[in-house]
Amino acid sequence: MTWSTGLAGLAVGLLIAVVTAPVGVSGAVFLLPVQLSALGVPSPAVTPTNLLYNVVAGPGALLRHHREGLLYSPLTRRLVTGTLPGVVIGAVVRVFAVPGATAFRLLVAALLMPLGLWLIRRTLQPNRPAQAAEPSPRAVTALALVVGVVGGIYGIGGGSILGPVLVGRGMPVARVAPAALASTFATSVAGAAAFALLSLTGAGDIAPDWYLGLACGLGGLIGGYLGAHLQPRLPETALRLLLGTLATALGAVYAVQSLR
Secondary structure, rough: OOOOOHHHHHHHHHHHHHHHHHHOOOOHHHHHHHHHHHHOOOOOOHHHHHHHHHHHHHHHHHHHHHHOOOOOOOHHHHHHHHHHHHHHHHHHHHHHHHOHHHHHHHHHHHHHHHHHHHHHHHHOOOOOOOOOOOHHHHHHHHHHHHHHHHHHHOOOOOHHHHHHHHHHOOOHHHHHHHHHHHHHHHHHHHHHHHHHHHHHHHOOOOOOOHHHHHHHHHHHHHHHHHHHHHHHHHHHHHHHHHHHHHHHHHHHHHHHHHHH
């Protein structure tokens, strides 16, 4: 990795984290396409590199939530209990079942486009009266397991998907965001370790790009702290619309690229 690539990774990680941290998203969901297309990280090494970003960047935003005593909730424990085994399963699937760039791009498009459109729709919907009851603890853990598998394949840890889903089910953002970020951090540690072990037994680009992942993560560490600090001063509606638009646009780009 050259110095210019490292500096680019640091800058991209910082900018993405500043925008995404205020709504409880690590930013890895948007960093991955940049790594794959602009920074030249090969597939499937891009997935563990993205997980490494989460490991390094996560403490920046979590530090603020820790100071406010929001990290050690029952919701956090349920999400981590489900996503930790899921992300390991997803890592194995990513290496042995979805190694090709074309299949990976289709998976990215299938995940990003619905998620982005769902975020936009939920943001633009007028406030409705009483919502249905929150999902049960077992339902939350089961959902976390499924999302953990998807997150392990995609390299986002899972929390970035769980956050908007749980908010859509009626949970407040202030309660979901710390738990989703903590889940993302914990599962990213497990996922990155799983890929590192798989790289010892498999062929091809399985191990993370350590230097680029650390560079992006350092930027995310700074950006995540700044983003969490700025959260009370930023309009949440505008940020949610921005996240939804970016996810939809990136998903569309990858859908087109996969068909070429």
